[in-house]
Amino acid sequence: xxxxxxxxxxxxxxxxxxRRIVFWNDGDRExxxxxxxLDLPGIQILHLGKTGALETKVLLELEDTTGKYLIYAxxxxxxxxxxxxxxxxxxxxxxxxxxxxxxxNELGLANQAMRAHIAGYQAFFRSQDRLNRVKKWIQxxxxxxxxxxxxxxxxx
Numbered sequence: 076x077x078x079x080x081x082x083x084x085x086x087x088x089x090x091x092x093x094r095r096i097v098f099w100n101d102g103d104r105e106x107x108x109x110x111x112x113l114d115l116p117g118i119q120i121l122h123l124g125k126t127g128a129l130e131t132k133v134l135l136e137l138e139d140t141t142g143k144y145l146i147y148a149x150x151x152x153x154x155x156x157x158x159x160x161x162x163x164x165x166x167x168x169x170x171x172x173x174x175x176x177x178x179x180n181e182l183g184l185a186n187q188a189m190r191a192h193i194a195g196y197q198a199f200f201r202s203q204d205r206l207n208r209v210k211k212w213i214q215x216x217x218x219x220x221x222x223x224x225x226x227x228x229x230x231x
Contacts, residue, residue, distance in 0.1 A: 081106070081172055082114055084180070088168055089118055089143055096135060096144050096167035098160075102151035106172060110147060123148040128159035135163055145170075174200075181206065184222075185215040192219045196226070205229060 088094050101107060110120055121131055121144055135144065146160070152169070155161055175194035179187070193200065200206050208229035209222075217225070
């Protein structure tokens, strides 16, 4: 199931950031079953597991150069050399919705490198109460050590 917050974040990217193409790699396939429940009017969803990269490239660069698209890939983001859509990805926006990224965004942390650190504490962040207590002290520039201290303080 896809949360309304996730849908709101996608809408914001398309509307407020005025993006035409958004890439969403879901390597763990956490959200694949809920794609149809996304309420994104005027935005087409292309599933790269069902649509090939070449077909997607032709559609986006030749056939429909103005339409808005969410490109959903049920696999991890490919390396630069293996990504047939890298040129499109470079002028587009990447959306991340794994659990660590959701927590990172909810905490308001600016450093995307913190995702790996947060992923190591999934059990801690499963509790909305603990998340809310830590959120009170978080500053956007906090790093791993700062987060660890604030997590400990929130328990006590």
